[in-house]
Amino acid sequence: MANMKINKKDLVQLLGQWSQEFELFVPSRDGDNPRFLPWDGKDTGFLDWYRNTVIPPKSTMLPPVEEMFRFQKEKGKVQLEAPSADSKRRLLFGIRPCDANAMTLLDKNFEDGYEDPYYFNRRKNTLLVGLACTRPYDSCFCTSMGGSPSDASKVDIMLTDIGEQFLVEAVTDAGKDLIAKTGGLEEATEADAARAEESRKAAERKVTRKVDTSDITERLRASFEDKEFWEKTAAKCVSCGICTFLCPTCYCFFINDETNKQCGVRCKGWDSCAFSCYTRMPMENPRSEKWKRVRQKMAHKYEYYPMTYGVMACTGCGRCIRNCPVNWDITQVIKSVPAKARVESK
Template sequence: MGIKKIAKKDIGNLLHQWGKDYTILVPSTEGDTALTVHGSRFTVHGLWDGSDVNLDWHRNTVKPPKSNFLPPMEEMFRFQKGKEGHSIELPQEERRQLIFGIRPCDARSLRLLDMIFTDVYQDPYYLPKRNSAVLVGLVCLRPYDSCFCTSLGISPGGSDDVDLLLTDIGDEFLIEEISDKGKRLMELTAGLEDATEDDITKASEAKEKAYGKVTRKIDTQHLKDKLLSSFEDETYWEKVAAKCIGCGICTFLCPTCYCFDITDEKVKKQGARFRCWDSCAFSLYTKMPMENPREEKWQRVRQKVCHKFEFYPMSFDVIACTGCGRCIRLCPVNWDICQTLEGIRDRGGDHQ
């Protein structure tokens, strides 16, 4: 496995080079709103001169990369009514994407989304984008206080879920090949230097340090069973949901939330069918004309928690949470998933 490095000042050239074959997405800071912090989201850089990205960024983006694979609103097909009846036209295939600077937690989230989009039926919109994309990961040197990825088998210091992995070693990034796809990309990439022993040692130290910086923990042992036995405990879920304002931010910004709605728009004889993000935080999400199985807020909060920590494990044998902490640090009322899970863990002795 070849280990290379590149000077930070040359990153612009590197992305230019890759930009010939890929749409390049980099974490970028935009605007000046309350929700904007370093690297607010992944944005497209067609002709990028390196000026609008702070190369000292170390913190994860506000928005997860899922929207580059499952856009908030996506055209599924267009339809038109003519003399011969309705005809349907599929959208054109998009250019393949290279996500630069994706964190280990977010790279894992895509692996979790893959499970749902390949389950029985292959999703014809998500999968082509996903399969053609290259993920250039970045070791996460400054996790947030709200991060708890290490409790979910993820390390901020490494990832098997990316194609290439970068580590900040000062004025340079170390570049490691992780997958075959990454290896092929490296072979086609000019202008990289071989890393020295010293560089590799520096990177290892940084990675190890990163791991220790994630101090928040959750205990996932028996969690699934405890959630199952607490499912009917309305009092507990009401308490947990009490301060939730049902805004849905935690679901929209969750890297593993994927729920969507399908909706039509039409003007005269032509229109399109769209897939749009939806959220289990909203009562309309499950509403049927005659009834609503999740009318109450506590039922919806329970759904969100149980989906990730009980139902997903039952279907796919893995927890659908990466511990990225977005739902904690971005919640307007400081709702804390870890506290909820702690409460569940401390309940009942059925599964001790």
């Protein structure tokens, strides 16, 4: 399928078309708290400010609070009631390449062993329309994590800024199907393709934060017992949940029953390995000391995930750096993990 293009000013009609068939999510300011929310059907004002959202788009697949089922006890019998499933297909418009990549990383966890229905009901029901970055942040480091500001490989359709227009590229079959029946698109020319390539290169040049992750898995393994290093690394961490909650690849959740006498609801909610009370519900936290929790966070992303799934659980979106209240910078930590074991493993 040839690449298409659309005038930026016509984007609102495009979204209008798509919103007939899909529940359409777009970047929304939501006060001062950018996140993906259902499109208000009005405009594409987000194009003016949108660099990336603070709340990652994982919240559309793995919401901060999710009802699993309701229960009621009547005459000694327990009745369960499943939540109503989303039936309308969904479309996420404007997801950044790093966050689309993060979805594929979340998939690996939620399909491991069995398919998590809560996650995959949404995931499989959602089309991802990517928007290549033009203004990466100084905290972005996607190019160090195998990505790029214009990587189209994890979305269904990719849009690239070529000035007055977007180049529209259908990537997957689902993306091609949708483009085929979408009106208002023009076929892109070779000049458009050249402009898109220029746009991609320009964005990539703006990603100036670089970190070498080639041997981080081995370095982390070698440094597991290096308490001195980890204590120093963890010293300024306040053990809040910002970096994990805002991480597009972190998926830890707790399960909690909210009960009222004979009835109640079982909920899932975001949890964080940074918390001192993490895993307290089944038992005490085996990582009661802060340095162990910081080590866990690093090891899960750059050691255990590669060992289990062959890929690191980080896409370089930079949210953890931008939003940390103490400027605990994960790229500095990656750099500082010792190259060789300084402490022998027990």
